[in-house]
Amino acid sequence: MLGFFKKSAKGKTEQGVRRTRDAWWGKVARLFDSSPLGDDLWDDLEELLISADVGVSTTTKLIERLKQRVDNEKIEEADQVRNALQDEIVSLLAVNEPEPSTSANGRLGVILVVGVNGVGKTTSIAKLAHGLKGEGKRVILAASDTFRAAAIDQIKVWGERISVPVVAHQPGGDPAAVVYDALESARKNADYVIVDTAGRIHTKSNLMEELKKIRRVVSKSDIEPEVLLVLDATTGQNGLSQARYFAEAVKVNGILLAKLDSTAKGGIVLAICDELNIPIRYIGTGQELEDLAPFSPESFAEALFSSES
Amino acid sequence: MFETLSDKLGSVFKKLSSKGKLTEKDVDEALREVRLALLEADVNFKVVKDFVSRARERAVGGEVLESLAPAHQVIKIVNDELVVILGGGQQKLRHATQPPTVILIVGLQGAGKTTTTAKIALHLRKGGQRLLMVAADPYRPAAKDQLATLGKQIDIPVFAEGNSTLAICSNAMKRAKEIAASIVIIDTAGRLHIDEELMSELSELGKRLSPTEVLLVADAMTGQEAVKIAEEFNAAVGLTGVILSKMDGDARGGAALSITSVTGVPIKFIGIGEKLDALELFYPDRMASRILGMGDILTFIEKTEAATDEKKLKELERKIRRGGFDLEDFLEQLQQIRKMGPISQLMEMVPGISNLSRKLPQGADEKQLKRVEAIIFSMTPYERHNPNTIDGSRRKRIARGSGTTPQDVNQLLNQHRQMQKLMKQMGRGGKFTSMLGLR
Secondary structure, eight states: OOGGGGGGHHHHHHHHHHHHIIIIIHHHHHHHHHOOSSHHHHHHHHHHHHHTTOOHHHHHHHHHHHHHHHHHTTOOOHHHHHHHHHHHHHHHHOOOOOOOOTTGGGOOEEEEEEOSTTSOHHHHHHHHHHHHHHTTOOEEEEEOOOSSTTHHHHHHHHHHHTTOOEEOOOTTSOHHHHHHHHHHHHHHHOSEEEEEOOOOOTTOHHHHHHHHHHHHHHHHTTOOOEEEEEEETTBOTHHHHHHHHHHHHHOOOEEEEEOTTSSOOOTHHHHHHHHHOOOEEEEEOSSSTTOEEEOOHHHHHHHHHOSOO | OOHHHHHHHHHHHHHHHTTOSOOHHHHHHHHHHHHHHHHHTTOOHHHHHHHHHHHHHHIIIIITTTSSSHHHHHHHHHHHHHHHHHTSSOOOOOOOSSSOEEEEEEOSTTSOHHHHHHHHHHHHHTTTOOEEEEEEOSSSTTHHHHHHHHHHHHTOOEEOOSSSHHHHHHHHHHHHHHTTOSEEEEEEOOOOTTOHHHHHHHHHHHHHHOOSEEEEEEETTBOTTHHHHHHHHHHHHOOOEEEEEOTTSSOOOHHHHHHHHHHOOOEEEEEOSSSTTOEEEOOHHHHHHHHHTOTTHHHHHHHHHHHOOHHHHHHHHHHHHTTOOOHHHHHHHHHHHHHTOOHHHHHHHSTTTHHHHHHSOTTHHHHHHHHHHHHHHTSOHHHHHOGGGOOHHHHHHHHHHHTSOHHHHHHHHHHHHHHHHHHHHHHHHSOHHHHTSOO
């Protein structure tokens, strides 16, 4: 979906990960420039991958594959190793999952945005809505975070800024009821409903049940929602657990990796693709409304390894 | 909380404890697993490196290899080192000598600053303080409203007037004087540690307010970046403490270890839920044994060590091997266990059993132990050494003597027979010490 993003995809991604690249992947690139192929190289590489939150098991896997390729393909140049690593990372990230056909053929598209507390759901939603609107789509926001203090006010402020209507109830209300109302009012007046849910720690089963209920409300109106899990790029290995729990509860279609404008490397994304096969759909690259880009494994990896800064 | 790390270390030590004496290689293997577990728990790479080398030094330095229960020693060493990293003793909030005490709350976006601000306010109000909360976030939509809503919930005033962070804060200090607030808690805007503009705003704020406490709110789920975040904030405003938020999930919280070890800034509180009273003091020692997933196993180990001596253990082992574990030995074991304290408390300390023990009615196990003791006391030494000779009439006498029924006596004899059988099997397989091992 979201074709409007496609045009600028590569530039955006490059821009978004530039800092990351400079801070860390730049080191990887330099590593290959300076080191002979030996144990030290592999140790350094392990350290770098783990420091990027890639996680022990995915790191080990990547390095094993790389070593194998060095053997099989008789790679001797550090440069070639770099290309091989880039390949491996791309193939890890290129999850073979069809993009959900949200809002195909003029049908109402519903995007359910979920995640733990403080990952950046609301801001990401504003960016998504802003992008869709720029594409000429009519969007309605559902303020389903009825729990956190002033969450409704927050999304209302965003709604005003980007001129998108917000369906809201009172604080403390039933989040599923908000979604129901939003769907009702969207039937005639909108192409998309984006649902802002309350942040919840994924291990709290009662809150996950609440989320399931929200999903059921959407499914009952004969719409398969696209469930986007927002993940904070500074998150470590717990990201895997988050993805696992949310996927189990509401079937996550894709991940939005937020806050990639910090120096955080977002390496957990590799582990998630590797172990859970959930595709990364978007990256958040800043505080501005335009700071959202579709995730493309190729340009991601490419940008990570290009040597200019 | 920390479950997975605990499980991991648990399985490492299970392997160790089934072996008896260790070689240097064993220790290395265990520490390799400790290293992996810590890395998977998001403990910073460099911190892990230091940790493992320190632990190894102590572990192979005779302290472990020579000891009676090497696995226990390794656990103890790992635990000790964890406590060292986590910052030794527990640290309280400081108060200014001249009120008001100013507490500055800082952190990245989404770390949980606003909720934490309200939690701390509530916590301090319980101590009888007069509070003012300040919403110094002019950037995020509705940030003010959020703190105002929370303030209403706990009935603590919130100040938010001004059009810049600095203006809000200096206005707030005036207001604090007017209402004679003893503590002012300032909730600042979330900012990236690499955002030069906002970080220098924070430095400026620090200079102007000279706060008593500058608390960094750090998400327990933070990965390797935690160290850099803490370092940058520390360099900009001089942190006095860290609050680890979102500890109620399954985050292994390695960030806690990383931050304190690299910056030396202690963790003062942990956030364990969305409710405003979900704030706990941080206890490094508790956290360490929690990380190890051993309940209070260290106390247990100390008690076992105090209650048993090696000679008796060896003798016992010999007896078990030939299957001669009679009721006299059984009694001795019972008494040793009782020396260690109430059995319910002991069970509480043992991982895996601790959950079970909570389900038992209070004191039930204790009563049973006493009854068993009474029964054995009513036997002659001959009977204790040869339980098979206890016939119906002896059973009746023993029951009368101990104030129990022949059925009770029977039950004990059956239990002992089963135990003997089990021990014979184990005696063939491994060492007795492994029975006392951690499983």
